[in-house]
């Protein structure tokens with residue numbers, strides 16, 4: 205097997221007396237999509253914060269391309285190709301779609317592959333549309349596009365379908381499948397229909413620990429998972 209693009213090795217995160225992540229190991233390979241699910245407060249976003257370098261793990265290591273990045277600054281993670289989309293969209297409503305993508309371009313990077321990203325997002329011909337007039341779903345996709353401008357090797361998406369209807373959610377599944385040909389993708393999601401449709405390796409976090417890992421059905425059938433999460437309603 206090839207070296208994973210990104211790897212959390214027995215990562216723990218403590219905030220004062222609170223243990224947010226308690227010894228999580230996770231690795232994502234090139235071309236792979238992986239889903240992370242779990243109830244509120246399980247430590248999912250904190251795990252992403254560690255994978256992007258914004259939170260330093262209390263214990264354990266983060267490896268990118270097999271190199272130890274623990275303790276390195278956020279920009280080192282970004283430069284190495286780790287990008288993320290936060291839970292809340294943070295596009296610039298007063299700018300048009302094309303300019304939102306242009307501002308996401310870091311100084312010194314290649315000429316933006318604007319047409320390619322617009323096509324991928326389903327936004328062909330929409331570069332001049334004001335971002336503020338986009339639908340909720342389109343705003344989320346634009347933000348994913350902004351993360352893609354830097355040609356990341358690893359893309360982390362924190363609840364990309366939040367607030368979306370079923371059609372927008374399914375469009376997001378297809379978008380992520382297309383992105384997987386250019387970056388490893390990890391997705392935090394609440395929407396089980398989304399996770400089922402994506403049908404990829406799924407990790408269930410609970411109280412900072414991985415309580416199950418496997419294909420969607422395997423995880424969905426797990427008694428412990430049903431107790432803490434899926435069975436709740």
Ligand SMILES: Nc1ncnc2c1ncn2[C@@H]1O[C@H](COP(=O)(O)OP(=O)(O)O)[C@@H](O)[C@H]1O
Pocket residue numbers: 219222223224242243244245246247248249250251
């Ligand atoms: N910066 C922080 N400082 C203190 N506590 C935090 C911080 N970030 C997250 N937490 C706590 O860590 C736990 C896990 O949070 P989080 O990773 O956001 O969970 P999830 O994304 O699974 O809902 C929660 O109890 C949360 O309140």
Ligand SMILES: [Mg+2]
Pocket residue numbers: 248249250
């Ligand atoms: Mg979260």
